[in-house]
Amino acid sequence: MVRYAGIEGGGTTWRVAIAEGDPRNIIARETFDTRGPEETLQDIVDWLKANGPFDAMGVATFGPVDPNPNSEYYGYITNTPKKLWNFADVLGTFKRAFPGVPAAFDTDVNAPALAEFSFNAAEGDTSCMYVTVGTGVGVGLVINSKTVHGLVHPEGGHLKLPRRPQDINGAFDCSCSFHGDCVEGICASGALAAFKGCKPSDLPSLSDDDDVWDSFAHTMGGLCASAILLCSPERIVLSGGVLKRASLFPKVRAKCKEFLADYVTHEKVLGDMEDYIVPSEWGNDAGENISWTRSPQPNPNPNLNS
Template sequence: MQSKTVYGGIEAGGTGFSLAIAIGEPSNITERISVPTTTPQETKDRVLQWFKERGEIHSFGIASFGPVDLDKLSPTYGYITTTPKPGWQNTNILGWIKEQYPNTPVGFDTDVNGAAISETKHGKHERGAIDSCAYITVGTGIGVGVVINNQPVHGLVHPEGGHTLVKMQKGDEGFQGTCPFHGNCVEGLVSTGAISKRVNLNADQIPTLSDQDPVWKVIAHYLAELCANLIMSLSPKIIVLGGGVLNRECLYPLIRQETLTILNGYIKSPYLTPENIHKYIVQSPYKSSAGLVGSLELARIELSK
């Protein structure tokens, strides 16, 4: 019999906040809504009002864009810290929920760590059960969540793989990346802002681009560089791709092939072959809901402690 435990999930993104209620299991979402990310106060009011109208909630999970402070001994634990999103620096997002639900457990992590956790739990990957995962999301920003031995990676802060530097593709050396911190990091080269700059379109016009547009091969190359770096440095059992840009199905075979080309046969694994790479670099079965399910998984884990 399924549990009647009620979980509240918040996937906090730079463009929108996805809110959900799940009953029994994190994947059993019974209600959901998205609200735009405007000012912190306005967004907070909308989030809290929606959950207030949902009745009793036994545990919450927040999977947030960042950087965030994950050190429970820090005075700014639960804060969004040095984000480039205007107005959101030093926002106590965990405090929003604690203020209205002081006695309710709240799990907190990055949006991509939350998604990576969910990917190790559902058992739906073609290659079978996994206990490690790198989850890459590509949208307004680029995030990389990492789970090793079923535990999300925390340390100095948390992984910020989207801001790693990569080798510029031949012919693309003149492009000036859009990251305000690092210029030509992965985020500065392939985020929606970077794509908009490359094709001279507004971000909301990117979906009108043809799959044959040459920009996708450029985007695939840099994401393949990121995948190859993650394989070399972390050796995850699977790499899961998500986010709005990766709703573009034509990117997956391009990224897989380019990753194999970059690795050049150095890492020997049956999954790093033309026949099986589709089982290793994959799309989440939750597609655009992976981060939201991840937030609900954080709620489940926190309640179980």
């Protein structure tokens, strides 16, 4: 029976798991705090050696990364704001630790986008967008049944979109050190906390009708509308710690519809979008289901085995 190793790297924690037979059949898992690359990756290697063997591994990390197999820096995290991880050789570390084990690499949002598409796409679909919102905002895309790379990989969390008029005059300090009021600079947990003058850990205690959530929905709805117009995904999945708040979904859908203004006349977006902009079926455990579909084994979705 095939055994898969999946590794997901995040800014706060790294998660690792072993699945057997079906990629969703997780038989062992562990979480490690994100420290420097040497200590964090060694902890994961040690855990995998203790819980192996396995036949293939998939690695998905925060970015930016180099996903080009022909590049000198393939498998590296590149110029990340997380300075300790600048040009960290993530994939190479695991390939050296487990020589001969087939391995694949992608971002920590492209991989769940592919997992959502592989296991949850409607018949005939060829696309999906996955957005996660926590300490940052990441966007993964599957188009024509494959994750999008191209120049590098999608960085939709850093799009700059129209802000609400009442927010333009500096209602809060935007949190993105590169772009200020991009999507991440407005919607990430640190930005939302700055809007309220509280700690990120205090956000769950805010009421559903707090104005901060309307600001969030305005920008997140704009991101979804922009993606629909540019990439035409057949399904949008929203996940991450901030989106544990279920009341955000109707707000985001409503703002998305407002931005689209009925320009796109497809039944999926003309209604209430309840089946179009959706939470992950795995909730915040999606990270433990992502890397499997990036491992170099036959994919459970026959559309992806070309």
